[in-house]
Amino acid sequence: MENILLWLFSASALGSVCSLPVRQYHFIYDPKNWTEAQSYCRQRYTDLVTVDSLNMVTMLNGMADVRSIFKAGRCLDVAVSRSVRQAWIGLYFDVISWRWSLSDGGFYRADGNYRYWSAGEPNSAWYTVDCTHMYDNGYWNDAPCQWLYGFICANTSGQTAKFFYISTSMNWTDAQSYCRLHYTDLASVRSLQENEQIRTARPAGLTVWIGLYKDTWKWSNGNLFLFSYWASGEPQGGVENCTVANFRLSGQWEDWPCGLEKTFVCYHDTEPFTRHTVKVKLVGNSALGLNDPAILENLLKELQQKLQDQAVKAEIRLSWKNQPDGKIFYTEKQN
Structure with missing residues (x-):
């Protein structure tokens, strides 16, 4: 199989596709104060969510599990009914x-x-x-x-x-x-x-x-605050320096003291990547069943290890591409 692997690395790239970063959103139903929520998002994702358009408001309203937010809030503050459908977002007063x-x-x-x-x-x-x-x-x-x-x-x-x-x-x-x-x-x-x-x-x-x-x-991620979606009578100021989206009010914003514990929303920007399609020619033992899933899986593992041994720093993920007939490899006809 070693001979096969050497031929794989000499293959030529046929084309590539560049992918832009994809932004993902995560509702965290483990209540924390605003500073703790910010640290949590920065450690595990990218940051607390930035809400910069009505489209974003609509999307978050559709994603919010109001029942989970309600349960988390009730565990913390039974007396304050309007706080139990709120989640911290990344907006704070400086x-x-x-x-x-x-x-x-x-x-x-x-x-x-x-x-x-x-x-x-x-x-x-x-x-x-x-x-x-x-x-x-x-x-x-x-x-x-x-x-x-x-x-x-x-x-x-x-x-x-x-x-x-x-x-x-x-x-x-x-x-x-x-x-x-x-x-x-x-x-x-x-x-x-x-x-x-x-x-x-x-x-x-x-x-x-x-x-x-x-x-x-x-905004926690440094964006300039331009779009606003305050609820009526908000913000109130004073010691209320951090912002929640109230999903009882269709995601409208309210300012609250930053020390209160609430659910929160993080976002994560995935890293952009480039996808290359490579045509490979394998020379080796003709008895190998190159369309056998187990052999294909082993080949990918060997190739991944080769890249690591060569100190390739970029994160590379390998996968096979099926031919129109569903197979990965075909036998090349000799002249």
Whole structure:
């Protein structure tokens, strides 16, 4: 069989298929506080779940075993009836602060103090995430990050910056990604002089995004909090800094003290892989029944061991591919 194996490694690849990461979701019905739930998800999966769309809400509603959530909650808190169909998600409250997109601690400080707000601004609710756009007169306003505007990118070098107007309308996060890909980042402002440079960099009369945003609620995996699905009267704030999805209310969110024990939802991103189809030619003992399942299984084990012996670092899974007639191998005709 050794001769057969040597010929297998000399085979040529016919093609390959790349697979994107697949996201899986796991409801954990063993109640924990929010911090314990986060650690559990990070150790066994990827993180606590991020809920960023109505489609995600609908999917989780369909997956939730409300009876199991109810049983877990009743064991912990018989008196609080509305808590027994809730599960922690990855949203938590951090601080209310305005931050620059570019915060490298050098060119722009994370706590850069320069502001040029219009009168009465910013005026958004304490619990919302908002982003900053510049009016035609150079003053700033806070607005929902989903709104679409042109924007100003910056290239930085040492202590200098050059500003570039991008006319394509995007939401703030897409504009940030664009600037980070093609320049340094969205424009941040250190002085009235730089503010004027940005104002004159775009055509007159247009409103543009700049790099200032309000940091409040955050997702455990670091995603910016844009989509929200709060229940009526929520969030309440105070000491209620962590978020549950209430499946008695179709998955709407409520903020609760992080120390309470509740069921929770994790997600897991599987690693992407490449699938190769390889044509192999075996030369060896013709008496071997190469379509015998036991022999095929042994061949796979031998090949897997060969790869390990050669210190192949990637995780490789081998399997046979059936021919149209259901067989793996066929006898090659001789000329």
